[in-house]
Amino acid sequence: MALSLVIGLQSYLSAKTGEELFAKHCEACHGENGEGGVGVPLSLPSFVDSVDGDYLRKTIRLGRPGRIMPGFSQLKPEEIESLVDMILSWSSKEKKDYPKMNIVGDTIKGSQLYLTHCKVCHGQKGQGSKGTGVTFSRERNLPIMAPAIANSGFLAAATDTMIRDILINGRESTPMISFLDKGLTRSDINDLVAYIRSLEKERVDLIHLNQSPIIRYDSDYSLEETVNSLKNAITGRNFRIIRTQYLNEGLVPEGQENKKQVIVYFCNFKFLFDSLAIDPRIGMFLPCRITVIETEEGVSILAANPLAISALFNNDALNDSCVELRNIYEELLEDATL
Ligand code: HEC
Ligand code: HEC
Known part of the structure; x- marks a missing residue:
């Protein structure tokens, strides 16, 4: 009893705040205030206003295999929570969680729409653009590199409803525009979501993990x-x-x-x-x-x-x-x- 109290107190005293954890694990890539660097920006209103805690929690834990963003499975659940709270505190909007329902759509039509509207940035198979973040090797006319969407980490973290809302609203101040504004219908957008979800099975994984150094x-x-x-x-x-x-x-x-x-x-x-x-x-x-x-x-x-x-x-x-x-x-x- 006394021992567990001491241990509890110690972990309380050593528990790091979201700010400290961000500075230690994330800042080098995402920038001191989440403005982006090797990693994409996290503090843009169009991003923080549009994600829920579950998406952030899973993204931090799983990372994006093969896409620079590491997984932080070594962090304690409460540490990940502090990080999530800290990132969400950049948003002034009230948070709502995305419903976890599946969106039904025509994957064949979705794949055609994908090739017409998305391939140019997100790659033929959703592998994302080459290069890193906002400051280094991106094409100069695109201020932020396009993330991989056929990525096991992204697909495990994002619900269908969140992906749909990203396509409907876009992310203002990034190259990701609203495709409703671009003239696609809600039914087209559902087809795209169904197609993106189908990429889960084709995910590209690191091929070189077992190489002798x-x-x-x-x-x-x-x-x-x-x-x-x-x-x-x-x-x-x-x-x-x-x-x-x-x-x-x-x-x-x-x-x-x-x-x-x-x-x-x-x-x-x-x-x-x-x-x-x-x-x-x-x-x-x-x-x-x-x-x-x-x-x-x-x-x-x-x-x-x-x-x-x-x-x-x-x-x-x-x-x-x-x-x-x-x-x-x-x-x-x-x-x-x-
Ligand atoms: C002009 C380039 C461009 C085009 C065209 C484009 N995107 Fe994007 N997309 C981006 C960028 C850049 C981001 C990252 C925005 C940010 O930093 O928040 C993004 C983000 C996303 C995300 C969120 C990914 C994540 O990791 O949060 C999804 C999903 C997505 N795009 C799907 C699509 C689909 C589907 C299409 C076609 C209908 C499309 N995009 C067209 C550049 C583009
Ligand atoms: C080594 C660089 C690096 C580190 C360290 C890093 N990230 Fe990332 N992060 C990235 C990159 C690059 C992406 C974009 C992935 C892509 O392009 O497919 C990303 C994507 C993300 C996303 C998804 C953004 C979106 O548009 O949906 C979140 C959330 C995120 N990181 C949070 C964090 C947090 C929190 C930490 C610290 C615990 C962290 N990252 C540490 C490089 C990094």
Whole structure:
């Protein structure tokens, strides 16, 4: 009894307010006051006035798999509640919950309407636009990137009635306009809702979750020979070598570096700019680098597996570049050890 009181008191004292939790977990992407950044804006009246607590609660818990927005399943229910209350406090409107009824519509007609009116922003299959949030790589004529709607996190959080209201009202001050104003009928809108709901079954999931974080090849040659073949393979593929150094160079006094651990940095500018445009955080992995090490067992070449990056950043939009880079790494490592 006394013990549970103490524990209760401790968790009361350590309970964080919505503001503190937002600053810790959300601000970096959604902005200090919810104005948006890598993440979409959350404090716009057209957004906060039109969501209910359940939508926010589920969105925070589940995140948006493959769309940068992480899931916060580690937060306690009361912490998620504080966050929900805090976001809802940005709204001046009285809150009503969306009814959980299913909306019936013609999915075939809905898919045609989708291709005509929505594909241009939300993508052929509802995968969302490429890029991040409001400030970085979005197309300049579109102030906010279009979210993924064929996303397991979104579809689990949004009721049919909420999706219908978004299509009817749009979200003022964003590129998402009212489609009732655009001339669609309420019946067209129901068809669209039914179509969006049908995408639940086709959801795109992260394909790279089970990738080993490191690629490793063993070499039958000496360290020096392996480094030279690696450099030839790199320049042979139109990459530019930036520098070659000992792994601990600069970290130990000059002359005392470990000569059995060499790292080669290289770059292809087109690849660099294309990837940074999709997700600026990929800069942490660039320029490309491959390490050659010699141990008692022989010489090996190691590289971070680019396929693990899209999973690490929860960003499916990086998949194509990561697959491309993974193939390049494989070829380089194979050539260097041939
Ligand atoms: C000009 C680009 C554009 C077009 C065209 C467009 N949208 Fe949007 N849509 C957006 C943007 C941007 C947002 C995010 C708005 C925000 O930040 O609140 C959005 C939000 C949404 C949302 C809410 C998603 C979420 O995560 O909250 C849904 C659902 C949606 N759009 C469906 C549609 C459908 C269906 C159509 C076609 C009838 C359509 N959109 C057409 C740009 C567009
Ligand atoms: C690493 C960046 C990142 C972090 C951290 C993050 N978000 Fe997000 N969030 C996003 C992105 C990006 C989207 C848009 C998803 C899309 O484009 O499909 C989003 C979408 C959302 C949405 C849906 C918005 C809409 O239009 O329906 C809500 C709500 C949300 N985030 C709340 C939060 C909260 C609360 C936190 C902190 C607990 C948080 N996010 C942390 C990046 C982030």
